[in-house]
Amino acid sequence: MKARFGWVFASAILLGTIGTASAADMAxxxxxxxxxxxxxxxxxxxxxxxxxxxxxxxANYVFPPPATFSNHASTGIGGxxxxxxxxxxxxxxxxxxxxxxxxxxxxxxSFCNPVTSCAPGLAIGHRWQDGIFTAGGRIGLAAGMWxxxxxxxxxxxxxxxxxxxxxxxxxxxxxTQDRSGWYAGVGVDYALNRNWIIGVEYRHYDxxxxxxxxxxxxxxxxxxxxxxxxxxxxxxxxxxxxxxxSAGPIVAKx
Numbered sequence: 256m257k258a259r260f261g262w263v264f265a266s267a268i269l270l271g272t273i274g275t276a277s278a279a280d281m282a283x284x285x286x287x288x289x290x291x292x293x294x295x296x297x298x299x300x301x302x303x304x305x306x307x308x309x310x311x312x313x314a315n316y317v318f319p320p321p322a323t324f325s326n327h328a329s330t331g332i333g334g335x336x337x338x339x340x341x342x343x344x345x346x347x348x349x350x351x352x353x354x355x356x357x358x359x360x361x362x363x364x365s366f367c368n369p370v371t372s373c374a375p376g377l378a379i380g381h382r383w384q385d386g387i388f389t390a391g392g393r394i395g396l397a398a399g400m401w402x403x404x405x406x407x408x409x410x411x412x413x414x415x416x417x418x419x420x421x422x423x424x425x426x427x428x429x430x431t432q433d434r435s436g437w438y439a440g441v442g443v444d445y446a447l448n449r450n451w452i453i454g455v456e457y458r459h460y461d462x463x464x465x466x467x468x469x470x471x472x473x474x475x476x477x478x479x480x481x482x483x484x485x486x487x488x489x490x491x492x493x494x495x496x497x498x499x500x501s502a503g504p505i506v507a508k509x
């Protein structure tokens with residue numbers, strides 16, 4: 256009788272243990288996985304940006320004697336942008352226009368190299384006469400609230416090139432050029448919520464090489480001092496934008 260009671264008691268404990276383990280296993284399986292937050296990047300947006308610019312202008316006389324000049328400077332830059340983008344699955348395509356102002360417009364001035372090719376004390380300067388204006392595209396990869404992207408397109412600015420000599424106080428001769436070129440860069444955006452987005456972006460600008468004929472202070476052109484000038488720049492900016500419209504809200508996927 257005692258042996259039979261022992262077997263019954265042991266069987267009850269075993270069944271209870273199995274039942275408890277099964278219930279715990281079911282509870283673990285029933286626990287939901289953490290949600291993966293998805294963001295819809297489609298929409299019109301406007302924003303502002305601020306950062307730094309590193310500019311480089313190189314020039315050389317077209318006619319002998321050979322002489323070259325090189326000016327470069329770094330300063331702050333800031334402006335605004337407007338754009339639209341559309342998301343297909345994880346691919347995001349968009350267009351954007353920017354207007355940027357350079358805080359310190361001068362790129363400096365330099366003496367010719369070799370100095371024997373120029374009159375003593377002659378120097379060439381370069382100056383951002385206007386801001387930088389761009390229009391181009393963006394291609395990004397949606398990764399939840401993050402979106403890394405490539406960007407590139409058309410860029411335009413205005414360059415002022417003065418010549419200085421010890422014999423004349425101020426500018427001896429100068430010319431101004433409207434410059435066109437291209438830009439390419441990379442960036443990453445992060446969506447704080449449905450509307451507000453922050454990001455950082457790097458760009459390289461290349462405005463090519465163009466020939467300019469200076470005008471003397473007397474108002475007469477001086478073709479003998481014609482210069483070929485190249486202009487390039489690099490920028491890094493922080494961005495804040497507001498997206499007006501979205502095809503859908505932020506959703507959670509399980």
